[in-house]
Amino acid sequence: MYKNSKYTILFPLLLAAGVVLGLLLGQYMGRNSTTSQIKGMLRQMALPTNKLTYTLSLIENQYVDSVAMDSLAEHVIPLLVKELDPHSVYIPAAEMQQLNEPLEGEFDGIGVVFNMATDTVIVLNVIPQGPSDKAGIKAGDRIIEINDTLVAGQKIPQRDVVKKLRGPRGTTVHLGLGRQGIGELVGVDVVRDKIPIKSIESAFRIADGIGYIKLGQFARTTSAEMEQALASLRAEGVTKLIFDLRGNSGGYLDQAILVANEFLHKEQLIVYTEDRHHQQQREYADGTGSAQDMEVVVLIDEGSASSSEILAGALQDNDRGTIVGRRSFGKGLVQRQIPYSDGSALRLTTARYYTPTGRSIQKPYTIGDDESYEEDIWNRYRNNEFFSADSIHFADSLKRTTPGGKVVYGGGGIMPDVFVPADTTDVTKYFVEVAGRNILYRYTIEYADRHREALNAVKTIPELQALLDGDRGLVEDFIRYAARQGVAPNYRDIARSRKLIEAQLRAYIGRNTALEDNGFYANIYPVDNVIVRAVGILNETREND
Numbered sequence: 001m002y003k004n005s006k007y008t009i010l011f012p013l014l015l016a017a018g019v020v021l022g023l024l025l026g027q028y029m030g031r032n033s034t035t036s037q038i039k040g041m042l043r044q045m046a047l048p049t050n051k052l053t054y055t056l057s058l059i060e061n062q063y064v065d066s067v068a069m070d071s072l073a074e075h076v077i078p079l080l081v082k083e084l085d086p087h088s089v090y091i092p093a094a095e096m097q098q099l100n101e102p103l104e105g106e107f108d109g110i111g112v113v114f115n116m117a118t119d120t121v122i123v124l125n126v127i128p129q130g131p132s133d134k135a136g137i138k139a140g141d142r143i144i145e146i147n148d149t150l151v152a153g154q155k156i157p158q159r160d161v162v163k164k165l166r167g168p169r170g171t172t173v174h175l176g177l178g179r180q181g182i183g184e185l186v187g188v189d190v191v192r193d194k195i196p197i198k199s200i201e202s203a204f205r206i207a208d209g210i211g212y213i214k215l216g217q218f219a220r221t222t223s224a225e226m227e228q229a230l231a232s233l234r235a236e237g238v239t240k241l242i243f244d245l246r247g248n249s250g251g252y253l254d255q256a257i258l259v260a261n262e263f264l265h266k267e268q269l270i271v272y273t274e275d276r277h278h279q280q281q282r283e284y285a286d287g288t289g290s291a292q293d294m295e296v297v298v299l300i301d302e303g304s305a306s307s308s309e310i311l312a313g314a315l316q317d318n319d320r321g322t323i324v325g326r327r328s329f330g331k332g333l334v335q336r337q338i339p340y341s342d343g344s345a346l347r348l349t350t351a352r353y354y355t356p357t358g359r360s361i362q363k364p365y366t367i368g369d370d371e372s373y374e375e376d377i378w379n380r381y382r383n384n385e386f387f388s389a390d391s392i393h394f395a396d397s398l399k400r401t402t403p404g405g406k407v408v409y410g411g412g413g414i415m416p417d418v419f420v421p422a423d424t425t426d427v428t429k430y431f432v433e434v435a436g437r438n439i440l441y442r443y444t445i446e447y448a449d450r451h452r453e454a455l456n457a458v459k460t461i462p463e464l465q466a467l468l469d470g471d472r473g474l475v476e477d478f479i480r481y482a483a484r485q486g487v488a489p490n491y492r493d494i495a496r497s498r499k500l501i502e503a504q505l506r507a508y509i510g511r512n513t514a515l516e517d518n519g520f521y522a523n524i525y526p527v528d529n530v531i532v533r534a535v536g537i538l539n540e541t542r543e544n545d
Helices: 006-029 033-046 051-062 069-082 093-104 131-135 158-165 222-235 253-263 307-317 370-374 376-382 429-436 439-450 452-456 461-469 474-484 491-511 517-527 529-544
Strands: 089-091 106-109 112-115 121-126 142-146 172-178 186-191 193-196 200-207 210-215 240-244 269-274 280-284 295-300 322-325 333-339 345-354 399-401 407-409
Touching: 051 069, 069 089, 069 345, 089 093, 093 106, 121 131, 121 439, 131 186, 142 158, 200 222, 200 517, 200 529, 210 222, 210 517, 210 529, 222 253, 240 529, 253 269, 253 307, 269 307, 295 307, 295 529, 307 322, 322 529, 370 376, 429 439, 429 491, 439 452, 439 474, 439 491, 461 491, 461 517, 474 491, 491 517, 517 529
Parallel strands: 210 240, 240 295, 295 322
Antiparallel strands: 089 345, 106 193, 112 121, 121 142, 142 172, 172 186, 200 210, 269 280, 269 345, 333 345, 399 407
């Protein structure tokens, strides 16, 4: 038989008193944040505990078997987050360093760029003044042993080799090196140290008066790197800029704002965010940017997301730059990373961002349906959006107008001012074979070995181009190499793909010099129709000046 307890008698009275108190407070204090907080407290009073916490407590205290609650939480939290938007995510402690490292701008290691294409660690480049450089390691060296353990020819995954080479700064790793001209291993002790990770992959003068900057992500050091790159290009006589954000999936919001500030004039709106309470935070340019007088073309594609879209949208909406390429990804949600005590974290969407004209560029999504969201890019390809701007449609309700009268749209990425379709003209079956089977790249590694002394002497882009121009039999030598690797020459395909093959060979060889990615992009851009179009746009404005 049910009996009234003290709790069941008092609870309705307490609840009624709470409601009356809430009404009185609301009457005298108005609809402000304090009232909302008190109402929230009253709601908590109405329930002894929330359902999820109560359930976990029951499992921990009353379940028949003992349960590892930490392990249970690792399974439950991702399921909870999955019911939110596609960009809220739980990050286990074991994955935090790997995810955060590229954004923090540094890691502890030995300071080499290496490749394992032939199951041997081949040093491609040594970071100047880094630990390996100081220890005497040279480009072209093979790392045969790490701390007296054989790694060459052992089919060790590259990530495991990275773990062996990295470690806390100040610790020492002993390497056994294979070096051309020396029959025995060269022993080297390398003291690990801080190694910078550059977010700007490439910055060089691409044409007369025109600079090129390739930004890989918005990391902690991006704005500082940008200032340095702009100053260096200025010193070379650059007055116009191609800013390549293709494939840049974003990063820190504050860095996107700082980079946009370099180009925008004082009091121009960069971006604003709005949270669930409709509280806005607006960011304006302060007028100190060093590139306010530079004409700029921004390159985007379907891989450009988040901070990349904030920057492209800020320049487009302020009539400050020409956006060239293909429609961007469409991520208009802002995440805040909230740490847990065990080293894991929750990246929780806390606001939406809007471009200066008020566009939300977040593409549509369905809660809990991450699969469809992830297939959006593939669907764009199937719908011919990579090849025709006419295949892309926006609702008139999402239309905005810039101060200069340009029509722009929200609701699914940044649409470029100048659409450049994906170019597959020179992609033949032969090219797909030699590139897809990594034969083309492996050839450049062997080429670098044979010409290591000459490549190590290269310090400037003109020196690299002169060296490569002198090798007139490069493509023919590669064709013979590919045949030895099992790909017979198809001369009809080769004639069609020759320019593409040669550009890729030169680009990968250029990356094997001290120029690194500058050597790559300086040679690949002639077959990159988006960059070629951008150069043409900037040259046209010079003719019209």
